[in-house]
Amino acid sequence: MGHRTPLYDAHLAAGAKMVDFGGWDMPIHYGSQLEEHHAVRQGAGMFDVSHMTVVDVAGNDSRAYLRHLLANDIDKVPAGRALYTCMLNERGGVVDDLIVYKGADQFRLVVNCATRDKDLDWMEGQAGGYAVDIRERPDLAMIAVQGPEARAILEQQLCDTAGEAVRDMPFFGFETVGEWLIARTGYTGEDGAEIILPGGKAPELWQRLLDAGVRPIGLGARDTLRLEAGLNLYGNDMDDDITPWEANLGWTVALDDTERDFVGRRALERHKEQDHPVMRGLVLEDKGVLRPHQTVHAPNGEGETTSGTFSPTLGQAIALARLPAGTTGTVEVEIRKKRLRARVVRPPFVRNGKAAYKPLD
Template sequence: MGHRTPLYDAHLAAGGKMVDFGGWDMPIHYGSQLEEHHAVRQHAGAFDVSHMTVVDVQGGDARAYLRHLLANDIDKVKAGRAIYTCMLNERGGVVDDLIVYKGDNDYRLVVNCATREKDLDWMENQAGGFAVDIHERPDLAMIAVQGPEARAILEKVLCEAGAKAVAGLPFFGFEYVGEWLIARTGYTGEDGAEIILPGIKAEDLWQRLVDAGVRP
């Protein structure tokens, strides 16, 4: 048995075909991959990406540390924006790809689950000499809502502050609403948002999305 996200029971209830993915029990489809593809291209679909590894980086040298660690210069983006980049090894080879969300004095990284241990070991290994705190966040879940109708549905489903954030976000922008990070990012090529939230709140949001017509 692999690791399970907070939405494991919801996947089973929706008829998800569960498979091993990087050590996690994840749904590969809910009956028809073709119909799910069209839902995301034409309407809106919800993805459980809670298996991804969320890491908060803080401290006086966080900026300098990430400029050392990453291929792209985080100084090229303003606070409240995200950047897609890679961690590099000492030869300039790729350790992993990731998204970095840049706050005022802190950063949130989302890296891949299958390379979690390698990534965290590399990040800790490169932290020597930097005043930096690297803190994994297994308490958080992550839901991606993608498709041409995704943001309009989220505006109806989320609280007033969350709806306002979704409506006003530029591409690759993000905003904290309480403990929730709402970002206009994603990997589908469609518009939408990714929401990082406390794991105990994930199933409620998932159900509200499904009730609003978003397809798992």
């Protein structure tokens, strides 16, 4: 038996098929992964993401500490905004990717559940010399509500203050309402919000949204949605040995302040000037299914798929792949000893429910 979120019983009541995910008992689907995927693209769905690790960082040196710890610069955003970033090791590899919420006097980080122990150890190990308090928050739960109708439903179902916050919130903005943190963030490519709240309050909110017609969504559809949106998955598309340059995450690296010596900066600067593989999208033109770790044959060398699936929205197989720099046009993906044609594209694959990728010719 793995760890259970405060919504475990609600998942069972909804008929979820439960699986182990990073040591947690989580729903993979509630009957139809395909229907759940389309529900988020066309209406609204909700995800239990309470397995994610929430960490509060406070103290006199919290700003300086995070400017050292993170590759992106928290000074780029004002209080009340969130920032997507990576923690890097000294080689420039990605320890983890995360979102940091910048408050007036403290910060909240949400990191991946599968890397919890590694992340907490790394954060503590980098805190030497800083007056900072690092506190995990296992008492909190997290519900993501995503889809074109998500914010309108949340505005109706939350209390007046929280509903107004959702209505007026900018993209990657957030607001604290009592013990709740409500953020306009997500992992599907759709609009919506993620709500971090006390674990004991999560079942009540879940039921309220369920009664309002919001469909529960499992991890299966969460993965197809995020891949259609061209979003990376830690452990597939990046890890401790992959730099942001190789994971299409160069935009999350802030090098403009030359005085900010964040962990991994020197390695990144050296690596940026060297030839290295790059992350691109693939759309399969022949019949087949793209999966991780399939060899890609390009005119200028070999690469590998990192994430792959069948896109319910496009009706085609899609993948992210690490390819030799300069790869464009058509490549061949080796699937069961056959080579199938795929088009090299720039993600996202889907935006607003329609094809959005751009072929790289």
